[in-house]
Structures are given as C-alpha cells and as structure tokens.
Amino acid sequence: MSNMESLVEAVKAGEEEDAVTYVKAVIEEGHEVVNIVASLTDGMREVGDAFGKMELFLPEMVMAADAMTAAMDELKPLIEASAAGMVAKGTVVIGTVEGDVHVIGKEIVVRMLRANGFEVHDLGYNVNTLDFIKKAIEVKADIIGASALMSTTMPNQRELVKLLTEMGCRDDYHVIIGGAPVTQPWVEEIGADSWGENAAKSIEILEGIAEKIGKNNV
Amino acid sequence: MYRLWQILDRANTGPFCEVEDFNKKIFMPKLKEVIKKYGIKYDPDHPVSDDDDVADRVWQAACELFLEVGVLNVDTHRRIIIEESELKEALYHAPGRYLVGEGKDARWWQDRCPEDSAPPFCIFSGDITCDEEIFLPMTVAYCQEPLADGVCASILEESMGLKIKAGSPVELAGVTEHAMSLRQAAKLVGRPGMFLVAVGTALSAMAQVAVSNDQWGVRYTDARLIGGLSELNIENDAMNKIAHCMNYGCFIGNLTGSIYGGYAGRAEGVAVLETAYHLMGLTIYQANFQQSFPFHLHFTSNSGREMLWLISVTHQAVSRNSRILSTSNGFLNAGSGTEMVLYEAAAHGLTSTVSGGHLWETAVARNKTRNYATPLEARLACEVGHSVARQGMTRTQANEIVNRLLAEYEENIATAPQGKMFQECYDLKTAQPTSWYEDMFGEVKKKVAAMGVDFVY
Ligand code: B12
Numbered sequence: 001m002s003n004m005e006s007l008v009e010a011v012k013a014g015e016e017e018d019a020v021t022y023v024k025a026v027i028e029e030g031h032e033v034v035n036i037v038a039s040l041t042d043g044m045r046e047v048g049d050a051f052g053k054m055e056l057f058l059p060e061m062v063m064a065a066d067a068m069t070a071a072m073d074e075l076k077p078l079i080e081a082s083a084a085g086m087v088a089k090g091t092v093v094i095g096t097v098e099g100d101v102h103v104i105g106k107e108i109v110v111r112m113l114r115a116n117g118f119e120v121h122d123l124g125y126n127v128n129t130l131d132f133i134k135k136a137i138e139v140k141a142d143i144i145g146a147s148a149l150m151s152t153t154m155p156n157q158r159e160l161v162k163l164l165t166e167m168g169c170r171d172d173y174h175v176i177i178g179g180a181p182v183t184q185p186w187v188e189e190i191g192a193d194s195w196g197e198n199a200a201k202s203i204e205i206l207e208g209i210a211e212k213i214g215k216n217n218v
Numbered sequence: 219m220y221r222l223w224q225i226l227d228r229a230n231t232g233p234f235c236e237v238e239d240f241n242k243k244i245f246m247p248k249l250k251e252v253i254k255k256y257g258i259k260y261d262p263d264h265p266v267s268d269d270d271d272v273a274d275r276v277w278q279a280a281c282e283l284f285l286e287v288g289v290l291n292v293d294t295h296r297r298i299i300i301e302e303s304e305l306k307e308a309l310y311h312a313p314g315r316y317l318v319g320e321g322k323d324a325r326w327w328q329d330r331c332p333e334d335s336a337p338p339f340c341i342f343s344g345d346i347t348c349d350e351e352i353f354l355p356m357t358v359a360y361c362q363e364p365l366a367d368g369v370c371a372s373i374l375e376e377s378m379g380l381k382i383k384a385g386s387p388v389e390l391a392g393v394t395e396h397a398m399s400l401r402q403a404a405k406l407v408g409r410p411g412m413f414l415v416a417v418g419t420a421l422s423a424m425a426q427v428a429v430s431n432d433q434w435g436v437r438y439t440d441a442r443l444i445g446g447l448s449e450l451n452i453e454n455d456a457m458n459k460i461a462h463c464m465n466y467g468c469f470i471g472n473l474t475g476s477i478y479g480g481y482a483g484r485a486e487g488v489a490v491l492e493t494a495y496h497l498m499g500l501t502i503y504q505a506n507f508q509q510s511f512p513f514h515l516h517f518t519s520n521s522g523r524e525m526l527w528l529i530s531v532t533h534q535a536v537s538r539n540s541r542i543l544s545t546s547n548g549f550l551n552a553g554s555g556t557e558m559v560l561y562e563a564a565a566h567g568l569t570s571t572v573s574g575g576h577l578w579e580t581a582v583a584r585n586k587t588r589n590y591a592t593p594l595e596a597r598l599a600c601e602v603g604h605s606v607a608r609q610g611m612t613r614t615q616a617n618e619i620v621n622r623l624l625a626e627y628e629e630n631i632a633t634a635p636q637g638k639m640f641q642e643c644y645d646l647k648t649a650q651p652t653s654w655y656e657d658m659f660g661e662v663k664k665k666v667a668a669m670g671v672d673f674v675y
Binding site: 054057058059062066098099100101103104124126150151152153155156180181 | 375384447448479516
C-alpha cells in the first residue's frame with residue numbers, strides 16, 4: 001500500500017496517530033496538497049456512506065472525523081501557503097431550536113458536514129432564534145440549519161425565516177431545516193430553502209449549494 | 219430529600235468539562251473499557267438471554283461506568299459524580315414497592331425478577347401526538363383496557379385550535395387541556411383514581427409545575443416523566459422538574475433511551491449504558507421508576523434481534539441486582555392495523571416480562587407520525603406478558619418463541635408497513651376497535667398461542 005492509501009485507511013479506521021504519521025510521509029513525498037485533501041475527503045465520504053448503510057455507527061464516525069481533523073491540522077500550513085487558496089465548502093451555523101433538547105439527529109448532520117469539508121458552528125440545543133442569526137452574521141455564514149423534533153418547537157423554524165426577512169438578510173443565507181416531523185410542505189409553508197430529510201440527503205443538498213456559491217473547490 | 223440538594227449542588231461545583239470532551243474522552247473510552255473488562259458480548263442466537271452471569275457482569279460494568287463517568291450538566295458544564303457509598307445507600311433504600319393511583323383504582327407496583335410468576339405492571343401508552351378532536355376518545359380507549367395499571371395519554375399539538383408552542387401561554391392551555399381530558403377519560407371509564415403518567419404535552423418545567431393539581435390535574439398519586447439527555451447528560455430545566463415533583467409528592471419516572479448506533483455503539487454498549495441509566499435515575503433524578511426505551515438510530519425502534527437482546531440483558535441486570543422498578547417501553551417498526559406490529563408487540567412484551575421488567579406499551583410506526591397508535595398493540599404485548607408470567611415461562615423457552623416471532627417480521631424491519639391511524643382502526647364514537655382489526659388481533663393471538671403462550675383468556 002502506498003503512503004497515500006495508508007493515510008486514507010488510517011482516517012477511515014479512526015487511527016489518529018497513524019493518520020498523522022502517514023500525512024507527514026505523503027507531505028514528504030511531495031504530493032500536491034489539493035490531491036491529499038481530495039483523497040481524504042473521498043475517504044470520509046466512504047465513511048459517511050457506510051454510516052448510511054448501517055455498516056458503521058456514530059463512535060466510528062467520531063473517530064474517523066477526529067483522525068481527519070488531525071491530518072488536516074498537519075496540512076494547514078501548506079493549505080494556507082498554496083496558491084489554490086482552498087476554502088471550506090461553506091460556513092454553516094446550526095442548532096436545535098429553542099425549547100427543544102433533541103440533539104442526536106443534528107449532531108449526526110454536524111459530523112457529516114465537518115467530515116465533508118464544511119466549516120460548522122454548532123450552537124447546541126435550545127437555541128434562541130436571534131442567536132442563530134447573530135452567529136450567522138458574525139461568522140459570515142452561507143447556510144443556517146435548524147433542527148426541531150417537536151410540533152411544539154417547529155414554530156421556531158418559522159420564526160427564524162420570519163426574523164431573517166424582517167432583518168433584511170433573508171437572501172444572505174440558505175436555510176435548511178430538519179428533524180423527524182419536518183416535511184417538504186412545512187419547508188414551503190414557512191419559506192425555508194430546503195429539507196434535510198436525513199444526514200445523507202442534507203449533505204447532498206448542501207454540496208449542491210456549495211457548488212452554486214462557488215465554494216466546492218476541494 | 220437531603221440528598222437531592224447535595225446532588226444538585228454538584229451541578230455547580232463538580233469537575234468542569236465540555237460536552238465534546240465528555241463524550242469523546244470520558245464516556246466513550248470508559249464504556250469501551252468496561253465492555254472489555256467484563257467480557258460482554260452480544261449473542262444473536264439469544265434475543266432472550268438466559269445467562270445470569272452476563273446480566274450480572276453488565277450490572278457491574280454499569281456501576282463502574284456510572285461511578286467513574288458521572289452525569290454532565292450541560293448548562294453548567296460540570297460533572298455530577300456519585301460516590302460508591304451513596305449509590306449503595308440509594309440501592310439499599312429503594313423500596314421496590316409502591317402503591318400508585320388512589321381509591322379502588324390504586325395498584326401495588328412491585329419489583330420482579332427474571333422468570334417471576336408475578337405479572338408485570340402494565341402502563342398503556344401510544345407515545346404519540348394526536349389531533350385535538352380525537353384526544354378524548356383515544357384516551358378513553360387506552361383507559362378502558364382491562365390490563366392497564368396505568369395510562370399515559372397521547373400528546374397534543376394544538377389547544378383550542380391554536381398551535382402549541384413550547385414556553386408560551388398556549389403551552390399552558392394545552393397542558394391544562396391534556397391533564398383535564400385525561401382525568402375525564404379515566405372517570406368516564408369508571409376508573410377515576412387510575413394511576414396516570416402525565417403530561418407529555420408539557421415540555422418546559424413551567425408547564426409541568428402548572429398541572430400539579432389534586433382536583434383536575436396531576437395528583438401526587440400519579441407520576442410524571444423527566445427525561446435524561448443523550449448520553450449521560452442533564453440540564454437545569456430537568457433539575458427544576460425534579461425539585462418540584464419531590465416537593466409536590468408525585469412519582470418520578472426517569473425517561474431514558476440509549477441509542478443503538480449512537481455514542482454507546484452497539485448492543486453491548488447500549489445494554490451497559492441503559493443499565494447505568496437506572497442508577498442515574500435512582501440517584502440523580504430521584505426517580506421511583508425508570509422508563510426505559512433504548513432504540514435503534516436508523517429505525518427508531520427496539521423490536522429487532524439486537525435490541526431484544528439488550529433489552530433482556532438490561533432488565534435482567536437491573537432486576538437481579540436491585541429493587542429498582544423499570545418499565546420496558548416498546549418501540550415498534552410497523553404501524554397499527556398490520557399483523558407485523560402485533561408480532562413485534564408480542565416479542566417485546568415477552569422478552570421484557572421474562573427478564574424481570576414491567577411493561578410500557580407501545581409506540582408504533584417508528585414513533586414518528588401523528589395519530590399512529592392504538593391500544594390493541596399494547597393489549598397484545600401485555601396479555602402476552604401476563605400469560606407468560608402466570609405460566610412460569612423460563613427464559614430458554616421464551617427465547618425459542620421469540621426466535622419464531624422474529625421469523626415473522628425480522629426481514630421486514632427496514633420496509634415495515636406504516637399501517638393506519640387510530641381513527642381508521644377504532645370507532646371514535648364507542649372507542650372500540652373496528653371488527654377487522656379485532657379479527658386480525660384474534661388471528662395473530664391464535665398463532666402466538668400455537669407457539670407456546672398459554673393465554674390466560
Ligand atoms: C430520543 C428522543 C428523546 C430523547 C432525546 C435525547 C437527546 N438529547 O437528543 C429524550 C428522552 C430527552 C426526549 C425527551 C422528550 N421528548 Co422525545 N423523542 C425522542 C425520539 C424517540 C427519537 C429522536 C431521535 O433522536 N431520533 C434519531 C435521529 C437520528 O433522527 P432525527 O432526529 O430525525 O434526525 C435525522 C433527520 O431528521 C435529519 N435532521 C435532524 N435535525 C436536522 C437539522 C438539520 C439542519 C438538517 C439539515 C437535518 C436534520 O438528519 C438526522 C439524521 O439522519 C423521538 C421520536 C422520533 N421518532 O423522532 C421523540 C419525540 C421527538 N419526543 C417527543 C416528546 C413529547 C418528548 C418529551 C416532551 C417527553 C416528555 N414528556 O418529557 C421530551 C421533550 C423535552 C424537550 N424540552 O425537548 C415527541 C414530540 C411530540 C411533538 N410534540 O411533536 C416525539 C416525536 C415522540 C412522539 N412521537 O411523541 N426525547
């Protein structure tokens with residue numbers, strides 16, 4: 001196996017130390033940083049697919065994402081120096097809406113987004129509507145994701161869209177909403193942009209958005 | 219109660235920790251360590267485990283995990299750690315027997331052990347939201363079930379036509395309507411003192427406090443559920459609910475559902491974690507019972523083979539080693555009005571009963587869609603539970619039957635039929651099941667009887 005293959009395998013298996021060892025080796029070998037990142041991203045996509053097929057679960061995904069982060073940390077100076085000027089696929093502000101403590105679904109989406117090269121600001125749960133927006137303005141987000149698992153907290157997704165409109169910045173963000181009770185008609189009713197039916201679909205949609213805003217260069 | 223204040227104080231003084239570190243550096247590695255140390259291994263041939271030793275090892279692993287990891291307060295970012303002597307004290311003082319409900323409708327709820335001939339305590343609940351118009355008939359349908367020792371009603375999404383929003387005045391209206399209609403339903407079926415677990419419509423502590431009322435609301439002979447956050451997390455709001463319930467005097471059920479495929483990983487980890495939750499309920503939530511609903515991350519259900527194994531092991535671990543009362547909450551894949559859901563209900567009721575658990579039956583159709591649940595699924599689970607306890611069924615016999623039940627639906631879990639709504643399966647005027655669903659129930663019951671369940675009636 002080449003060092004590059006070993007690197008990808010280490011990331012997929014969540015072996016953080018090995019990932020660092022091999023990433024140093026491939027840097028030494030003089031591979032283009034863009035190619036290294038592309039291989040790593042493909043590896044993580046496989047992890048995501050395996051999660052979708054229930055071949056592996058959250059602990060394995062967490063470990064793979066950590067190994068990926070460790071490898072990316074090593075690459076950081078090179079990325080910054082590279083002429084390609086690589087950027088994240090998009091900046092996402094995400095959280096579970098006010099009054100709602102259901103977090104697992106959102107956490108899965110967060111991990112998958114990070115693994116796929118998005119910059120994610122996770123505000124946790126019970127997040128006030130204005131806090132979503134303030135954070136989005138602060139970090140110059142492209143996407144706002146709001147999770148609601150209950151009929152009684154879904155109105156806060158509507159509130160988010162309404163407030164964005166009233167503040168005059170609705171068009172600055174792609175608003176994606178999710179959670180088991182959310183449906184396409186609800187998305188349309190409240191004027192959100194898309195429905196994250198599950199983690200895999202959410203990634204697919206947001207990759208499309210990244211493409212559209214010209215941030216899909218990895 | 220003196221312990222409560224000590225424990226709550228630790229939410230402000232315990233070791234600082236952020237949630238990400240808690241999951242990755244403390245909880246996940248320790249769980250992995252105890253699974254290995256105690257040699258815990260999922261056995262697919264035994265969806266009903268008959269191995270006392272594995273149950274006891276799961277108990278030990280759970281104690282070690284809980285004492286070392288503690289519970290993270292996500293608001294203060296501090297870990298609440300319980301000392302071994304405190305855990306032992308709490309276990310020693312667990313009464314193992316409560317009189318719940320009142321008057322002629324009061325019932326003893328008593329701890330059981332695996333293969334116990336005493337029937338499980340049965341709480342009937344569809345665990346789902348419903349239309350405001352059908353709340354009363356649906357609740358009447360649940361309250362009139364002969365095996366129901368207690369009832370937990372459906373959840374309202376609207377009150378007087380207004381959408382309920384958490385923390386708003388409409389939430390207060392909704393929880394009042396919920397509590398009053400539930401009480402009314404119990405009275406209408408002639409069981410005014412029935413043990414009620416209420417109210418699921420109340421999300422905030424404020425709304426929970428608002429329904430504590432001896433006349434029309436939640437009485438101190440009733441119970442309420444206080445949820446734990448996944449995994450081994452607690453929030454301030456829950457602690458407010460605990461303090462209120464203790465003062466008011468009602469029973470507390472700690473609602474926990476470890477996630478298969480979540481941070482606890484697979485069957486072994488979920489069994490250990492779900493067992494540890496019983497210790498958390500007892501010591502931190504001051505719970506009188508545990509409401510236990512481990513579920514599969516992708517299916518939101520617990521009737522699959524690996525789920526039944528971990529349910530059986532968890533309830534055996536708890537019931538062999540403590541007097542903690544625990545309800546095993548069914549989460550089924552198929553919906554009402556299908557044969558599949560009835561087989562799933564039978565498997566869940568059977569597995570939980572022979573393992574020493576009590577029954578909380580049952581969520582159906584992956585617990586996702588409004589109006590999707592009826593008491594008939596719960597009835598089958600509880601009839602199976604009562605019958606196998608009375609006939610003195612062993613876990614080995616139960617395992618054979620559960621394997622045969624699994625053969626009826628296991629392959630269809632991913633593609634389970636959604637089934638029908640309550641109002642399609644029941645007559646709303648009489649609150650009785652439609653004849654076609656009752657016939658289907660009868661047919662499946664016959665097949666389950668042929669597998670070896672001697673139904674009491
Ligand atoms: C687990 C659970 C809990 C756990 C939550 C643990 C935690 N910290 O997360 C606990 C026990 C704490 C809990 C508590 C309560 N719960 Co609860 N719970 C559930 C349950 C069974 C599963 C949720 C889950 O984790 N699913 C697994 C994940 C992976 O799926 P998911 O969340 O749908 O996420 C996927 C997609 O939706 C999408 N997605 C999700 N979010 C986002 C966000 C974005 C931006 C995107 C793009 C995509 C996306 O991607 C995810 C991955 O594929 C649901 C029932 C159900 N079937 O959903 C009830 C449910 C949500 N709960 C319910 C209720 C009533 C409660 C309580 C009020 C109970 C009580 N009486 O105390 C409390 C609420 C407390 C509060 N203030 O929030 C009701 C809500 C009813 C309603 N009003 O609509 C439900 C629907 C059950 C029911 N059918 O009645 N619950």
